[in-house]
Amino acid sequence: MRLTCPLCGERDRREFYYYGAEDYLHRPGEGASLAEWDSYLHLRDNVAGVVRDLWYHEAGCAQWLVVTRNTVTHEISGVELVAERAK
Template identity: 45%
Template sequence: MIIDHPLLGPRDSAEFTYFGAATLMDRPTPEDGPKAMHDYVYLRDNPVGLHRELWYHAQGDRSWLVVTRDTMTQVITHVELARDVATAKAGCRS
């Protein structure tokens, strides 16, 4: 599978480490309570179809990416730098 890195261009997925759903970027705060932290740590979806995922470029520039991938076909439809996604979310909250 080829991941089209936004800065480096097409790279083989073997250069990356998969970390799970991109929702992991939305870590609960202590004010959210223990149930929110429990769900964050232990509960995971196994979606069919388009899924946003976190990938780490371990054998490259060590960047974090949010990859939108179809879990049925393995086709990647969109790749973003995770820092850009996080910045955009922070901008929406203010």
């Protein structure tokens, strides 16, 4: 498996660390209900198809990435910098 880091280019899977679903980027705001926190922390869909994950380029540029990939075909259709998204 290879990921194309927007900064470093195509790199081997060994350079990256998997964190979890993109949901971790959408932290509930102050005063959010317990149900929202429960959903944020624990509730995940187990999708056969396109998912968006957080990966960390730990042996490279040390950027957090959102990777769009297909769990059925293993196709990787997008890699974006989390830092650029926040702009």
